[in-house]
Each structure stands twice: as C-alpha cells, then as structure tokens.
Amino acid sequence: MFFASDNAGPVHPQIMERLSRANEGHAMPYGKDAVMDEVRDRLRAVFEAPEAAVYLVATGTAANALALACYTQPWQTVFCAAVSHIEQDECNAPEFYSGGAKLTLIDTDNKMTPEALQAALDARLDGNVHAAQAGPVSITQVTERGSVHTLDELRALTAVAKSRALPVHLDGARFANAQAALGCSAAEMTWKSGVDVVSFGGTKNGCMGVEAVVFFDPEKAWEFELRRKRAAHLFSKHRYLSAQMAGYLENDLWLDMAHRANANAARLAGGLRHKGATLLHKPDANMIFASFPRATHQRLHAAGARYYAMGDVQTGPAEGPLPARLVCDWSMTDAGIDQFLSHF
Amino acid sequence: MFFASDNAGPVHPQIMERLSRANEGHAMPYGKDAVMDEVRDRLRAVFEAPEAAVYLVATGTAANALALACYTQPWQTVFCAAVSHIEQDECNAPEFYSGGAKLTLIDTDNKMTPEALQAALDARLDGNVHAAQAGPVSITQVTERGSVHTLDELRALTAVAKSRALPVHLDGARFANAQAALGCSAAEMTWKSGVDVVSFGGTKNGCMGVEAVVFFDPEKAWEFELRRKRAAHLFSKHRYLSAQMAGYLENDLWLDMAHRANANAARLAGGLRHKGATLLHKPDANMIFASFPRATHQRLHAAGARYYAMGDVQTGPAEGPLPARLVCDWSMTDAGIDQFLSHF
Amino acid sequence: MFFASDNAGPVHPQIMERLSRANEGHAMPYGKDAVMDEVRDRLRAVFEAPEAAVYLVATGTAANALALACYTQPWQTVFCAAVSHIEQDECNAPEFYSGGAKLTLIDTDNKMTPEALQAALDARLDGNVHAAQAGPVSITQVTERGSVHTLDELRALTAVAKSRALPVHLDGARFANAQAALGCSAAEMTWKSGVDVVSFGGTKNGCMGVEAVVFFDPEKAWEFELRRKRAAHLFSKHRYLSAQMAGYLENDLWLDMAHRANANAARLAGGLRHKGATLLHKPDANMIFASFPRATHQRLHAAGARYYAMGDVQTGPAEGPLPARLVCDWSMTDAGIDQFLSHF
Amino acid sequence: MFFASDNAGPVHPQIMERLSRANEGHAMPYGKDAVMDEVRDRLRAVFEAPEAAVYLVATGTAANALALACYTQPWQTVFCAAVSHIEQDECNAPEFYSGGAKLTLIDTDNKMTPEALQAALDARLDGNVHAAQAGPVSITQVTERGSVHTLDELRALTAVAKSRALPVHLDGARFANAQAALGCSAAEMTWKSGVDVVSFGGTKNGCMGVEAVVFFDPEKAWEFELRRKRAAHLFSKHRYLSAQMAGYLENDLWLDMAHRANANAARLAGGLRHKGATLLHKPDANMIFASFPRATHQRLHAAGARYYAMGDVQTGPAEGPLPARLVCDWSMTDAGIDQFLSHF
Structure with missing residues (x-):
C-alpha cells in the first residue's frame, strides 16, 4: 500500500x-x-x-x-x-x-x-x-x-x-x-x-x-x-x-506501463468515489487528490499505508475531512488497491 | 585492448x-x-x-x-x-x-x-x-x-x-x-x-x-x-x-578491484619498460603515461587498441616518440595486456 | 511641473x-x-x-x-x-x-x-x-x-x-x-x-x-x-x-528636505482632493497615487506636466478616470504645485 | 607627494x-x-x-x-x-x-x-x-x-x-x-x-x-x-x-590631462634614472615601476610621500633595492615631482 x-x-x-x-x-x-x-x-x-x-x-x-x-x-x-x-x-x-x-x-x-x-x-x-x-x-x-x-x-x-x-x-x-x-x-x-x-x-x-x-x-x-x-x-x-x-x-x-499506472489510478479513484471520498482535481492520469475523514486516514496509517496527507492525521476531529495525494505506478496490483480501499 | x-x-x-x-x-x-x-x-x-x-x-x-x-x-x-x-x-x-x-x-x-x-x-x-x-x-x-x-x-x-x-x-x-x-x-x-x-x-x-x-x-x-x-x-x-x-x-x-587495477597497470608498465617505452610519471596506481614511437602507435591503432595518444598518430616521423595515457581497470586480463604489449 | x-x-x-x-x-x-x-x-x-x-x-x-x-x-x-x-x-x-x-x-x-x-x-x-x-x-x-x-x-x-x-x-x-x-x-x-x-x-x-x-x-x-x-x-x-x-x-x-518634499506632497494632495480627484493610497510622505478624468490628463500633458499615468492618456473616454503617480521632492515650489493644480 | x-x-x-x-x-x-x-x-x-x-x-x-x-x-x-x-x-x-x-x-x-x-x-x-x-x-x-x-x-x-x-x-x-x-x-x-x-x-x-x-x-x-x-x-x-x-x-x-600626466611621469622617470634608480618596465605613459634602495624609501616615507612599495620599507638592509609603483596624474606640479626626487 x-x-x-x-x-x-x-x-x-x-x-x-x-x-x-x-x-x-x-x-x-x-x-x-x-x-x-x-x-x-x-x-x-x-x-x-x-x-x-x-x-x-x-x-x-x-x-x-x-x-x-x-x-x-x-x-x-x-x-x-x-x-x-x-x-x-x-x-x-x-x-x-x-x-x-x-x-x-x-x-x-x-x-x-x-x-x-x-x-x-x-x-x-x-x-x-x-x-x-x-x-x-x-x-x-x-x-x-x-x-x-x-x-x-x-x-x-x-x-x-x-x-x-x-x-x-x-x-x-x-x-x-x-x-x-x-x-x-x-x-x-x-x-x-x-x-x-x-x-x-x-x-x-x-x-x-x-x-x-x-x-x-x-x-x-x-x-x-x-x-x-x-x-x-x-x-x-x-x-x-x-x-x-x-x-x-x-x-x-513506456506506454504499457503508463496505461497500467493510469488504470490503477482509475480503479483507485472509482473505489474512492464509491466509498464517499471527494476527488479534488480531475484524476486524468495516475495521480489522485482525494479528501476523506481523518478517522479513515488513521485506519490507513495504522494498516501501514504510505501516501501524503495534507494535514495532521493524528490530531483533530475524527470526521474532519483531510486531503491526500495518492499516486499509482505500473507495479501496483488490483489486490493492493482493493486492500487500501478496504480500510474506508 | x-x-x-x-x-x-x-x-x-x-x-x-x-x-x-x-x-x-x-x-x-x-x-x-x-x-x-x-x-x-x-x-x-x-x-x-x-x-x-x-x-x-x-x-x-x-x-x-x-x-x-x-x-x-x-x-x-x-x-x-x-x-x-x-x-x-x-x-x-x-x-x-x-x-x-x-x-x-x-x-x-x-x-x-x-x-x-x-x-x-x-x-x-x-x-x-x-x-x-x-x-x-x-x-x-x-x-x-x-x-x-x-x-x-x-x-x-x-x-x-x-x-x-x-x-x-x-x-x-x-x-x-x-x-x-x-x-x-x-x-x-x-x-x-x-x-x-x-x-x-x-x-x-x-x-x-x-x-x-x-x-x-x-x-x-x-x-x-x-x-x-x-x-x-x-x-x-x-x-x-x-x-x-x-x-x-x-x-x-572496492579494494580488491583497486588492487587488481593497480596490478594490471604494474604488469603493463613492466612490459612497457621492457619494450623500451619511456614512463613519463611514476605509475603508482592504475594509470600510466608512456612515450613510444609513432610506428608502434600506428600498429596498436591498426590492431584496434583504444587509448589517448597525445599528438597525431598518423602523421609525422615513424620513429618520433609520442606520449600516451593508458588506464587499467579491475576487469582487464593478463592476456589482454600481453596482447597490447605484443604490438611493440 | x-x-x-x-x-x-x-x-x-x-x-x-x-x-x-x-x-x-x-x-x-x-x-x-x-x-x-x-x-x-x-x-x-x-x-x-x-x-x-x-x-x-x-x-x-x-x-x-x-x-x-x-x-x-x-x-x-x-x-x-x-x-x-x-x-x-x-x-x-x-x-x-x-x-x-x-x-x-x-x-x-x-x-x-x-x-x-x-x-x-x-x-x-x-x-x-x-x-x-x-x-x-x-x-x-x-x-x-x-x-x-x-x-x-x-x-x-x-x-x-x-x-x-x-x-x-x-x-x-x-x-x-x-x-x-x-x-x-x-x-x-x-x-x-x-x-x-x-x-x-x-x-x-x-x-x-x-x-x-x-x-x-x-x-x-x-x-x-x-x-x-x-x-x-x-x-x-x-x-x-x-x-x-x-x-x-x-x-x-536630509530631514529638512524630506519635510519639504512631504509638505509639497501634502499641498498637492489637498489640492487634488479639492479638485475632486480620488486618492488611491494614503499619501503619508512625498508620493501620491490619484485618479482623475482622462480629459484632465490631456490638459496636463498639453501643458508639459511630467508624471506617470497608468494607462493611455490620449485614447479613451474623456471622462474615464485614469490613475497617476505624482512624486514631490524638496525643490518644488508652491507656485509649481498650484500651476499643476490649475489645469484641473 | x-x-x-x-x-x-x-x-x-x-x-x-x-x-x-x-x-x-x-x-x-x-x-x-x-x-x-x-x-x-x-x-x-x-x-x-x-x-x-x-x-x-x-x-x-x-x-x-x-x-x-x-x-x-x-x-x-x-x-x-x-x-x-x-x-x-x-x-x-x-x-x-x-x-x-x-x-x-x-x-x-x-x-x-x-x-x-x-x-x-x-x-x-x-x-x-x-x-x-x-x-x-x-x-x-x-x-x-x-x-x-x-x-x-x-x-x-x-x-x-x-x-x-x-x-x-x-x-x-x-x-x-x-x-x-x-x-x-x-x-x-x-x-x-x-x-x-x-x-x-x-x-x-x-x-x-x-x-x-x-x-x-x-x-x-x-x-x-x-x-x-x-x-x-x-x-x-x-x-x-x-x-x-x-x-x-x-x-x-581628456587628452590634455593625459598629456600632462604622461609628461609628469616622464619628468619623474628622468629624475629617477638620473638618481640611479632602476626602471623595471618601459614607462610609456603615466605609471613607473622603479627600484631603489630601502634607505631612500625610508626617507621618502618620513617625508610623507605616498606610493606603493613592493616589500617591507622599514625592515631589511638599507642598501637592499626595493621596487615601487609611482603613478602621476594631470594635477601634479613640477615642484612636487622635484620635491619627491630631492629625497634621493
């Protein structure tokens, strides 16, 4: 993750x-x-x-x-x-x-x-x-x-x-x-x-x-x-x-890997939308900016997920939304993405 | 070579x-x-x-x-x-x-x-x-x-x-x-x-x-x-x-490779001296500056040897001495060095 | 001017x-x-x-x-x-x-x-x-x-x-x-x-x-x-x-000259206000930003006044307001300032 | 001086x-x-x-x-x-x-x-x-x-x-x-x-x-x-x-002043030669490099002359020669130059 x-x-x-x-x-x-x-x-x-x-x-x-x-x-x-x-x-x-x-x-x-x-x-x-x-x-x-x-x-x-x-x-x-x-x-x-x-x-x-x-x-x-x-x-x-x-x-x-990275991001973005996260910019390629509750961030961190959270994950209201940057590459698997989403 | x-x-x-x-x-x-x-x-x-x-x-x-x-x-x-x-x-x-x-x-x-x-x-x-x-x-x-x-x-x-x-x-x-x-x-x-x-x-x-x-x-x-x-x-x-x-x-x-490179240079320097080339600086490590006749340079070039010659190899008196820089690394073999020397 | x-x-x-x-x-x-x-x-x-x-x-x-x-x-x-x-x-x-x-x-x-x-x-x-x-x-x-x-x-x-x-x-x-x-x-x-x-x-x-x-x-x-x-x-x-x-x-x-420059600017600012110009920033010292009709700019230019007008003085509606930067120094006279104001 | x-x-x-x-x-x-x-x-x-x-x-x-x-x-x-x-x-x-x-x-x-x-x-x-x-x-x-x-x-x-x-x-x-x-x-x-x-x-x-x-x-x-x-x-x-x-x-x-400066230097160079100083470079214009005994330097310094001495004026053998740089400009007078030379 x-x-x-x-x-x-x-x-x-x-x-x-x-x-x-x-x-x-x-x-x-x-x-x-x-x-x-x-x-x-x-x-x-x-x-x-x-x-x-x-x-x-x-x-x-x-x-x-x-x-x-x-x-x-x-x-x-x-x-x-x-x-x-x-x-x-x-x-x-x-x-x-x-x-x-x-x-x-x-x-x-x-x-x-x-x-x-x-x-x-x-x-x-x-x-x-x-x-x-x-x-x-x-x-x-x-x-x-x-x-x-x-x-x-x-x-x-x-x-x-x-x-x-x-x-x-x-x-x-x-x-x-x-x-x-x-x-x-x-x-x-x-x-x-x-x-x-x-x-x-x-x-x-x-x-x-x-x-x-x-x-x-x-x-x-x-x-x-x-x-x-x-x-x-x-x-x-x-x-x-x-x-x-x-x-x-x-x-x-080069194009194969890019297609795979983009597809991985599309799967992730779809899952995030489904889970109620807000997508902050149009995720056209392999990078997603999404906002979701701090409590979710905390679960992800506890589970060992690595990504950039724009703000303090540990301190603040559990329901307060916090944006994250999530980047996919060619090497990721559907299973890894779904595992990430399972913490929502 | x-x-x-x-x-x-x-x-x-x-x-x-x-x-x-x-x-x-x-x-x-x-x-x-x-x-x-x-x-x-x-x-x-x-x-x-x-x-x-x-x-x-x-x-x-x-x-x-x-x-x-x-x-x-x-x-x-x-x-x-x-x-x-x-x-x-x-x-x-x-x-x-x-x-x-x-x-x-x-x-x-x-x-x-x-x-x-x-x-x-x-x-x-x-x-x-x-x-x-x-x-x-x-x-x-x-x-x-x-x-x-x-x-x-x-x-x-x-x-x-x-x-x-x-x-x-x-x-x-x-x-x-x-x-x-x-x-x-x-x-x-x-x-x-x-x-x-x-x-x-x-x-x-x-x-x-x-x-x-x-x-x-x-x-x-x-x-x-x-x-x-x-x-x-x-x-x-x-x-x-x-x-x-x-x-x-x-x-x-790192030291093993350096020892090998230095030993290769020592073998080359010894051979060069033996063949009558003049060593221009004290070859303490893996780099040699040697002067030898243009005719030898020409034979080496014809044989495909690669090194820096300080001057024009093709034009000039055949007996005129021309300096060369010769560098050895860990990957060279005695056979390769001896092959080089064989053209002297 | x-x-x-x-x-x-x-x-x-x-x-x-x-x-x-x-x-x-x-x-x-x-x-x-x-x-x-x-x-x-x-x-x-x-x-x-x-x-x-x-x-x-x-x-x-x-x-x-x-x-x-x-x-x-x-x-x-x-x-x-x-x-x-x-x-x-x-x-x-x-x-x-x-x-x-x-x-x-x-x-x-x-x-x-x-x-x-x-x-x-x-x-x-x-x-x-x-x-x-x-x-x-x-x-x-x-x-x-x-x-x-x-x-x-x-x-x-x-x-x-x-x-x-x-x-x-x-x-x-x-x-x-x-x-x-x-x-x-x-x-x-x-x-x-x-x-x-x-x-x-x-x-x-x-x-x-x-x-x-x-x-x-x-x-x-x-x-x-x-x-x-x-x-x-x-x-x-x-x-x-x-x-x-x-x-x-x-x-x-140095302070005498500064006082004079500031006083000159104050006189000019007062005059501008009196003539209906809008002062754009608080003119605390010797520099004034004022807005007044293009027609006034045109009269001033015709009379030889020199200053920075922020926009095109010659082209555009005569009544349209146009800002100007006006700077005073120690060497100016009340007469010169009043002459400038007389064109409003 | x-x-x-x-x-x-x-x-x-x-x-x-x-x-x-x-x-x-x-x-x-x-x-x-x-x-x-x-x-x-x-x-x-x-x-x-x-x-x-x-x-x-x-x-x-x-x-x-x-x-x-x-x-x-x-x-x-x-x-x-x-x-x-x-x-x-x-x-x-x-x-x-x-x-x-x-x-x-x-x-x-x-x-x-x-x-x-x-x-x-x-x-x-x-x-x-x-x-x-x-x-x-x-x-x-x-x-x-x-x-x-x-x-x-x-x-x-x-x-x-x-x-x-x-x-x-x-x-x-x-x-x-x-x-x-x-x-x-x-x-x-x-x-x-x-x-x-x-x-x-x-x-x-x-x-x-x-x-x-x-x-x-x-x-x-x-x-x-x-x-x-x-x-x-x-x-x-x-x-x-x-x-x-x-x-x-x-x-x-500009040329008048340059001529005067050069003429001043020529007068000084002539005087220095006459006094036995060695001119180190050809003094073609208004700058002279001359060598003369340390004792002379000391007299000049005591008299208030200002110039660059290339070495220690106060310490060393009195007869030892020491070079100096001497530069003339348009404002110098014959009297000033002669006064300088009088200390030789």
Whole structure:
C-alpha cells in the first residue's frame, strides 16, 4: 500500500535486463556509446522529429533546469503555474541553472489558463529595462495535481506564448501517463502543439533514473552539452543511462506501463468515489487528490499505508475531512488497491 | 585492448547483483531508503569517522563541485594543481557551483608541492579587498598523472593549508587505487592527514555511476543537502545509488578491484619498460603515461587498441616518440595486456 | 511641473558645495578618505548605533541587492510585497546578487500585512529540502505606493520574521521621508523595531547618487566589503560619495528636505482632493497615487506636466478616470504645485 | 607627494563646472537626459564610429566586467595577462558578471605576447566538452605595468584572437594616457586594430567616477542595458555621469590631462634614472615601476610621500633595492615631482 509517489516503485524487469545486457566489456564514455545511438533514433521516431537534439540526464530536476536554462536569460522570468514542480520542488534549481532568472507564478491550483498567462504577460511592458524580461513559458503535463491538458488546452497556452515570441518548455516528468490518457502521439503533444523543448520522463514510470531532454530546434545541441557537463550531469558511464532508456522505449514498454499506472489510478479513484471520498482535481492520469475523514486516514496509517496527507492525521476531529495525494505506478496490483480501499 | 579510461569498463557482478536485490517493492525516495542507512554506517566505519556526514551523487564532477562549494565563497580562489581535473576537465563546474570563485593554478605537471602552494599563498595578501580571497586547497589522489602522494606528502600539503586556516578537499576519484597503492587506511589518507572533505569515487572502479562525498565536519550536512538538491543531483530513486555503493563496499570489493587495477597497470608498465617505452610519471596506481614511437602507435591503432595518444598518430616521423595515457581497470586480463604489449 | 520621480530633481546646493570642498588635493581611495570617517560617525550617531557597519554605494538597487545578499543563501527565498521595488524595478538584481535566490511575493497593493507574511511563512515547511528555504523579509519604508508603516506596523512585521529567526531588511530609498512623516528617530524605525540592515537613501532626496547601507550587526562588515568590490560598487574616488553623504547629514539637511518634499506632497494632495480627484493610497510622505478624468490628463500633458499615468492618456473616454503617480521632492515650489493644480 | 594612484587626485575644474551646470531643474533619469545625447555623439565622433553603442558606468571594474560579460558565456574562459587588473584587482567581478567563466592567465610580467596567447589557445581543443571553451581576449592599454602596446603589437594580438573568431576587449582605464603616448586616433587604437569593445576610462584621468563602455557592434546594446540595470549600475540621476563625461571630452580636456600626466611621469622617470634608480618596465605613459634602495624609501616615507612599495620599507638592509609603483596624474606640479626626487 505505497501510494506516496511514483518515484518509489521498482524498475521494470525489461529495463533491468537491458542494463545487464549493456554491462559487457568496454564502451565509449560520455554519450558516445552505441546504445545512445539507438536511443537517439528511437526518440526521434517517437517524436517524429528526425532532426531533434536528444540527450539523457538522471533526474527530472536536471532535465527541467537544463532545458529551461537553454531558453532563459538571467534577466528574464519564466512563466509557470504557482503549483508547478519547478517552483515548488526544485529548491531554486531553475534560478541556479539560469544564472538568477525569476519565476512568475500564474495563480492556479492546477492547470495554467491561457487567460491568466495572457494577463501575466500583459502586466510586463516590453522594453522596460527595470523589470525582468519575459522569458519562456513552462507547462507541466500531467500537472502536479494529476490533470492532463487536452491538445486544445495545450495549443491555447502555446498560442499565447507564441504571440509574444516566447519559447515553450514542457515538463513531462509524467509524459507517458499524459500521452496514454490522451491517446495522441508524442508529436501532437509537443512540437505540433507549439512546444520547443520537452523533459521526457522515465524515472517515475519504471526506470531507475533517466530522463530525456528533446530539443526540436537542433541549434540548441552544443549549448546543452556544455551546460550539462558544467552542471556535472554528463555521465561517464553513459551506457547505463542509454540502456535504461532503450529498455523503456522497446516494444512501447513506456506506454504499457503508463496505461497500467493510469488504470490503477482509475480503479483507485472509482473505489474512492464509491466509498464517499471527494476527488479534488480531475484524476486524468495516475495521480489522485482525494479528501476523506481523518478517522479513515488513521485506519490507513495504522494498516501501514504510505501516501501524503495534507494535514495532521493524528490530531483533530475524527470526521474532519483531510486531503491526500495518492499516486499509482505500473507495479501496483488490483489486490493492493482493493486492500487500501478496504480500510474506508 | 581498451586503455582509454577506467570509466569505460563494466560494472562488477557483485554490484549488479546488489542492484537487482534492491529492486524489490517500494522504497522511500531521496536518500531515505534503508540501504543508504547501511552505506552511511559502512562508510563511517571505513573512514573511522562515526560522526561524518555521508552523501551519494552520481558523477565525480558533482562530488567535487558540491564538496568544494561547501567550502568556497564566491569571492575566493581554490588552490589546485594546473593539471587537476577540476581545472582541466569540468567545464567550469567548480566556478558554477561556487557562484563564481576562481581557481589558482599551482604550476606542476603532476603533484602539487608544498613549496609551490606556499608561494601561491604568499602571493595573496590577507585582507586585500581587491583580490580574490584565499579559499580551499584541492588535492587529487591518485593524481591526474597517475602518481600517489605519500602520507608525508599529503600532510606537508595540508600543513601549508592549515597554516592559513584553509580547508582541504581531496579529489578521490581514484581513492581506492591510491589506498591500495599506499597500503594505509582511509582515515590516514584523509582526516588523519588534514583532509576536511573527500570525493570518494566508485564510478571509475567498477560501479555504474556513484561517488560518495564524506564531510568529517558534520556541520556541513544540511548545506550539502540543499546544494545537492538545488543542483538537481538528489536522486528520487536513491536506492539504486545506495545499492551500488553497498555492493562496492561489501567484503572490501572496492579494494580488491583497486588492487587488481593497480596490478594490471604494474604488469603493463613492466612490459612497457621492457619494450623500451619511456614512463613519463611514476605509475603508482592504475594509470600510466608512456612515450613510444609513432610506428608502434600506428600498429596498436591498426590492431584496434583504444587509448589517448597525445599528438597525431598518423602523421609525422615513424620513429618520433609520442606520449600516451593508458588506464587499467579491475576487469582487464593478463592476456589482454600481453596482447597490447605484443604490438611493440 | 515635473512629478515623475524624486530621482529627477537637482542636487541641493549644500551638497554641491560639500563636493567642491572635497575636491582638493589627493585623498586616499576606496573608502579610506577622511570624509568617510566623518560620515561613519554621523550615521552611527543618527542611528544611535555606535558599532554599526556603515558603507556607501551609488544606487538604491546596489544598496538593496548587496544588503540582502549578505543575509540570503542562494537556496532561500526573500519575502517581500508584490509591489516592492526589489521585485518590480530591479531587473533581477536581488536574484543576481544572491546567487539565484527566489522572491516570495506577499500579495498586497501597498503595505505587507503581518497576517499575509505569516501565511506565506506557514506555507513553507521547515527542513523540506525540495523547496526554497525561508530567507530574509524585506520591507519598504516609504512603500512603493506612498504609505508609511507606523512603528507598530513595522514591529508587527518584524515580530513575524523574528518568530522564525529570519533577518529583516528595510528598503529605505525614502527613509528620510518616512522618518519625517512619523516624527520618530532613525533608531526607532530600524533596530529598535527589529530591522537588521537598512538601505538609507540619499539619491531621491537631494543627493547626486549615494545610499548608505547600515548593518546593526558589525559581523557583516567584511563580507559586505568583498561583495561590494566584487560587484564593482567600490568607488576608487570614494571621497565624492562621502562628501555627498556628509553634506546630506550636515545640520539635518536630509530631514529638512524630506519635510519639504512631504509638505509639497501634502499641498498637492489637498489640492487634488479639492479638485475632486480620488486618492488611491494614503499619501503619508512625498508620493501620491490619484485618479482623475482622462480629459484632465490631456490638459496636463498639453501643458508639459511630467508624471506617470497608468494607462493611455490620449485614447479613451474623456471622462474615464485614469490613475497617476505624482512624486514631490524638496525643490518644488508652491507656485509649481498650484500651476499643476490649475489645469484641473 | 602622492604617487600611490591616479585614482587619488582631484576632479578637474572644467568637469566640476559642468556638473554644476547640469544641476538645474529636473532631468529625465536613467540615461535619457539631454547631456547623454551629447556624450553619445561626442564619443561616436571620437571613435569615428557613428553606430557604436555608448554607455556610462561609474567604476572601471563595472566597465570591464559588464563589457566582458556581453561576450563571455559561463562555460568559457577569458584570456588575459597574469598581471591584468581583471585578474588581480577585481575580486572575481569578471567571474561574477559572466556567471562563472574562468580566466586563463597568459604568463607575463607586463604585455601579453601574441606567441603566448597563441600557445594558450593551442592548448585548448575546440569542441572538447570537458574543458572551458575559448572566450574573449582582454588586453589592457596602458598595461598594469605602465607600458603601452604599439598599434602593431595590438594588431598582432587581435589577429591571434580573430584567427579563432574570438572577440577582443580593451581595458582602457588609462585609454587617454595610451592614446597620448602613441599619438594615434581612438579608432586606430580600437576597432581599426580589431577591438570589439572598450572600457574608456575617465575616473583615473580627472573625472569623479565615470567610464564609458563603447561597443562597435550596436547589436550588444540592449543586452548591455539589461546587464547594467541588473547589476545595479544604471544611475537614476544619470545626468551627473553624463556631465562628467561631457566635461571630460569638451575641448579635448581628456587628452590634455593625459598629456600632462604622461609628461609628469616622464619628468619623474628622468629624475629617477638620473638618481640611479632602476626602471623595471618601459614607462610609456603615466605609471613607473622603479627600484631603489630601502634607505631612500625610508626617507621618502618620513617625508610623507605616498606610493606603493613592493616589500617591507622599514625592515631589511638599507642598501637592499626595493621596487615601487609611482603613478602621476594631470594635477601634479613640477615642484612636487622635484620635491619627491630631492629625497634621493
């Protein structure tokens, strides 16, 4: 009963097997390994972008911070949702990597709206040397509240950015879950919808620790390579990053796992609704925000369930509702989910 | 015949096995996994430092840059050998992580000498606001030229640093190889010799990608944690870093591999001497710099040998001597080394 | 009829005279001039802080950014009003000087309230390595909307900061205007109310370009000196900064000018009220925000008046109200103010 | 007898007068003052560069650090003389402003040679992601040892830079003294010799605190403006910077003062030679490095002379030679120089 995060689950056996296979003899370091050539080709195919610049790093924060830094001057500001990972959960990594840029927070408890983004842009006068200059727009897909932007929603956001010639970054730590939810192509969810660079997550979806950064403008390649090295994110034994991503992409494992994680969350959400819990955001993918009585939390904790409760579980009125974040991954079973629900 | 670097070899089976073992069920992320508790205890035992703050990162540059940043103000300068990795091979990572500190290069083609360090310090006036202020001293052990500082040499260097109250960092990307060469304890090579923080390498010695940073002053713990997170080097699925290091330390595998790598290098060095090559630095550990005729280089290249030649192998007088860097790891065989030598 | 800013007026003759007097022979550079000794003594007396560390820089942004940087780690966030100068008008200088810290904006259109500050602090969990850590609180006095915090209001804010052991910075670009408005002492408005460091403005109140930074904790002295030099804000011919500040402080010229500026603003505010304009914020000092019909704006513009209109003066309904910012300085005359009012 | 630095002398009356003249009524802030328009025109005429982007800052370090930052990526290295001001006397300002770039020191005790620069460039492999990338070349004219590069020498240096497509910065803190010494035009000493951006000093040559930064490529304009503001070097009461520079340029005052300073130094150098002192570098402009017995130093100190002695004046053999740096400015008199010499 571990619903705390999709970063707590195991690595899929197919990926472990691919790591073992990569572990033979000597290989060229620093991304010059043969497996990386395969990964590059596969990702370009996935994104229908034969010219894309494709790189691997080991953490989602590195993917986001490096991708954004390539599009952000230190005197600019990045536009993002107030609840975004880059604002809430990266301990100033975007500021560090960009050399001191600012984040302008679009007030929302889930998705950024085009209207709110437009208002934030309108509040900045072009050419005012005293203020931070408008920089990239960063969108999270799946959002940090578990919802998925439709393609229309994505395009409405990027259209606002493009009207000011601002680049667009997509934080796709849960890219696969979003794509599985939408049933669209990776190209549709990115460059065909106005995205310039994407953090394509693997870690939260069954890998050990690997994220791809895909630039649809190959001009960014060399700058990224220098930024990655300078930030100490260029792996010498890079083949083990490559092997993870190769195993992840092989036979659409990445989409299979995402479908399973989403299905697990759907089962959980259905059960929660049935048990009378309130769902706080639309649970489009593998993450659920639900509110239920403190007494239920207490039973779950006693039974060893792990998840984030937004408030004090032990102290307060037993009937008082308390929200929780519940995340599912590919490795969960129906039995585990039903066991969790049995405590309601 | 791959002698290009010790970052090109495979992961030791014991470590792969430990990774597989760690891959069961869910585990707490971000370093709160149970295996990390084991690793912390083991490393404190290895260093005879029960209070030490112990952390894992995935690259050697991250270990160096984060460790140094904890001891360097942006207006300071780090003292290091002109040939040091932090100067030559980290694409300004120390400058980035420290917020813009300088590196003062001690002129040497191998080990830093206490006299040269003293002279560099004497050239800086205390309290001169116009100049970079004196910051930490960084020593590489094994040096980038394959030599190992004796304990006396280490102590002579740290004594100079301590006479100015400067902290000392040890870049131990090849720590195990140095310790195997000296036959001393890890404590003797670090805090007992005046070292404040050490980058304890695993990657080059049979791991997949893991380095420990060990602070003998536990006061640095929280700052390091914040710096690591902000730099995007905190792994969510941290258990796979922990498992590597656990497998590395178990039954002294780390020292066994280092002894083997050093023995392989000794065999190679002996063979090279026997074949008339000139050894350019004292090959104390697993790295050799040797000079031999271009014609030999050409034969080796034709035979598929991989290593760094310092100059143009194909063009120039056949008899002209050309230096090479040759690095051995634990995975090499006597047969492979002898095959390499057979081309001389 | 120049009401655009108090940074557009002339230098007071007493200060010009003091500059001339300083311009004799050679003087020690970099703050070692004799006039600086006088300035230091005078400012310590003004602030009743005989141990205070006192420095001069030439711009208000430099004073703020350097003062804050001495209290902000790169992984922290500064708490400030959403309308604050450090957020709106410094082009990421606080982020630059702090090495990439964040600014957390307290939502307000004028003064920060203790409740809002408390809420912002409560939203940050202590010891959460993923989030920016709580850093200093920065308060602007006079606010950017022309209001002055009472001593009680100041103390209520600093009490919130102190309850979390956070340092407090006071942006006193218009310090003199605030003190003149409150009729209190400089000590009461700073360290006696919980302020740790103050930017004490001169430029907007009759100087050429000089601001003092006063640290009530002298331990910050050397770090400030290094930061100032590294940021290129240490003047070689420092005597001309010293002379400005000396002339400013002599015979309480600074308070005289502030009183005059405030009185000018009071006259203007009274006139505006009389003419039917709406005052948008409490005009406690020398800055007024007033709303009046577009037609009046048009007459004023036609007559050559200079000030900031918040919107399009030329296009739109003649009767539609449009806000304006109007700033008075010491050099304005009753006649000039009345001339401005005559266009209503 | 003040020969410590040319930053210790008074402001020329013509400049003081111009400051007084600028001190009338209100003026647009932040460089939009009318005097700046005049300054821009004049400097473009001086440099025969009608398209040049021209800006003013208050310190030489700001001019250098901002100019260099516009041409330096954080992962690059700046090539400069080991004795250069940017390396020795700016407390890591170039590193700070560039976001963490490195300085590669060309070993020299005075002028950088083209051969040494070429060797430093040759030591860097293009496209090696592990190393700092080659960035701008910075040349100081007059050098920090008082010598002046001939136009041929300048061109030989910039030719090396241009062969690698590297931009060239000229630190002209003593630009006027160099131009006076060479008798050439400002254009010849800059863009006609391959210089891309110049710090054109005023402070050391009779101004209060003003330096121009002149970009011959106007494309750099907006980036510079943003960098200047972000670094807190944009003056609100900018007219007082403009007025200084306007007074400086009027009637070639700048060249007159430089000629006088150089002539004063020539008189002093002649006297020193006559008295048996050894001149250590070619004193081409207004700065002299001379060695003479400690006993003489002691007499000079006793008589109140001020200058930098490189070593301990009071302790050591009376006959032992000790070097000194002696700097002349426009304000010195023959009598003052002769008085100094009388103590030999």
